[in-house]
Amino acid sequence: MLLHLLTPSSVAPARPSPRRPCAAAAVTVRCASSSAASPSSSSAAAVAAAGQQVANVHSYGTVDFERRPALRWSSLYRRVAVGNGGRPVGRILADWDEGERRLDKWELCRIAKELRKFRRFNLALQVYDWMTERRDRFPLSASDMAIQLDLVAKVRGVPDAEEYFEKLPDPLKDKRTYGSLLNVYAQAKMKEKTENTFELMRKKGFATDTLPFNVLMNFYVDIEEPEKASTVTDEMKKRNVAFDVCTYNIWIRSCAAMKDADGMERVFNEMIADESVVSNWTTYTTLASMHIKFENFEKAEECLKEAEKRTTGRDKKCFHFLITLYSHLQKKEEVYRIWNRYKATFHTIHNLGYQEVLSALVRLGDIEGAELLYEEWASKSSSYDPKTMNILLAWYSREGFVVKAEQTLNRFVEKGGNPKPNTWEILATAYLKNNQLSEALSSMEKAAAVTSASKWRPRLTNVETLLAYFKDKNDTESANRLMSVLESRGCAENEEYKSLINTYAFAAA
Structure with a gap:
């Protein structure tokens, strides 16, 4: 953030340019003009010796280094x-x-x-x-x-x-x-x-620079105490700490969090009047997202057009925000327009770019387009990030398309992808909706077996559904398998999970 x-x-000093040996510059080889007489054998020997001296200088690796690909x-x-x-x-x-x-x-x-x-x-x-x-x-x-x-x-x-x-x-x-x-x-x-x-x-x-004040302002917005952000800006003014674009953007967010549309406009106007700050695309995407929350869709679209004017060919994040926000406005044609511009601007589209567009198309309900885009990603990607696949998998799961979910995950694994724990739980959720409890439990076990730095814990709703079912069927064996999953992920000591376990006490038998 x-x-x-x-x-x-x-972060570090600029990388120095490779130094080229200059010893050869001390050796000057003069070639006779065409009008001069042929060199004597002694002068020819001198030229040969000079040439050998040059060769010796370059034999230290300079020529080889220059020819070697960087x-x-x-x-x-x-x-x-x-x-x-x-x-x-x-x-x-x-x-x-x-x-x-x-x-x-x-x-x-x-x-x-x-x-x-x-x-x-x-x-x-x-x-x-x-x-x-x-x-x-x-x-x-x-x-x-x-x-x-x-x-x-x-x-x-x-x-x-x-x-x-x-x-x-x-x-x-x-x-x-x-x-x-x-x-x-x-x-x-x-x-x-x-x-x-x-x-x-x-x-x-x-606390003399802008950064710590920005962190504190953003913190108050995140913990839902946005009214305190203005006290931070008041202190900055008192201490003559310069505002930057980030300061104004967070201040705008704090006004939006308080549902103060007039305050947003006032802060924006103050930023425009601040000659030391030049508004960029982040300001307008921030305003657009806030206007979307207030359902001021026309103003939001105006802000996105202003953000577009400030895009550069070096910052992919702006395209990500534009795609996401246009999808929230249900502007499918704009999403595709920005995506095509994105692909024309950057030679390489990384996983994150595909993830933003996939999420947007799913949000728009354009599943056919999302499936085509996913196939494009799968055919081009050299790094099979499960986050990309999870977007489509989650939609199949929500809508109850279990077979499609299984096929998508199987193909992902066949191509060399490594599912994360939440990938398996997405599939488990699909199984639960389809009353395939045994398959859901197996997926949870696969999630728990993934060795990674992930802090994944199974969703409480999924755990409760399984425990209730196993108790109803008196299926102690399956309940104990689920308990093993919970213990392996450190859930057994968590109060929320302990409450569920106690409710279905037979699972601990």
């Missing part, structure tokens, strides 16, 4: 992203470092940045962990620590992130790492720790 603002855009960071990124045979990231990096070319910090930070962009947080963290183990080669700055702290929270949880922060040397506990910790607490919706960390940043003189 706000992570891309947590640190300067330059090994770009993206080549290594692809190996890391696809897993390269299921090997750990550290092993992939070590093999590359030893066998291909010695890695530098710029490449590794660039790879981690790309992984974060596509929400591959676990892989990005492994890249940073690998660098951390080699700090003599890769000295990490406070900005690097801020990124790593955020990744630890996303992958391992808030307690591990807190421990990571506590172990940082005092010089690295600056506004960047404190800002990252603030964002961790805010995203976890931990009110007391968020407010206490912000107050500590105030006392240390770290």
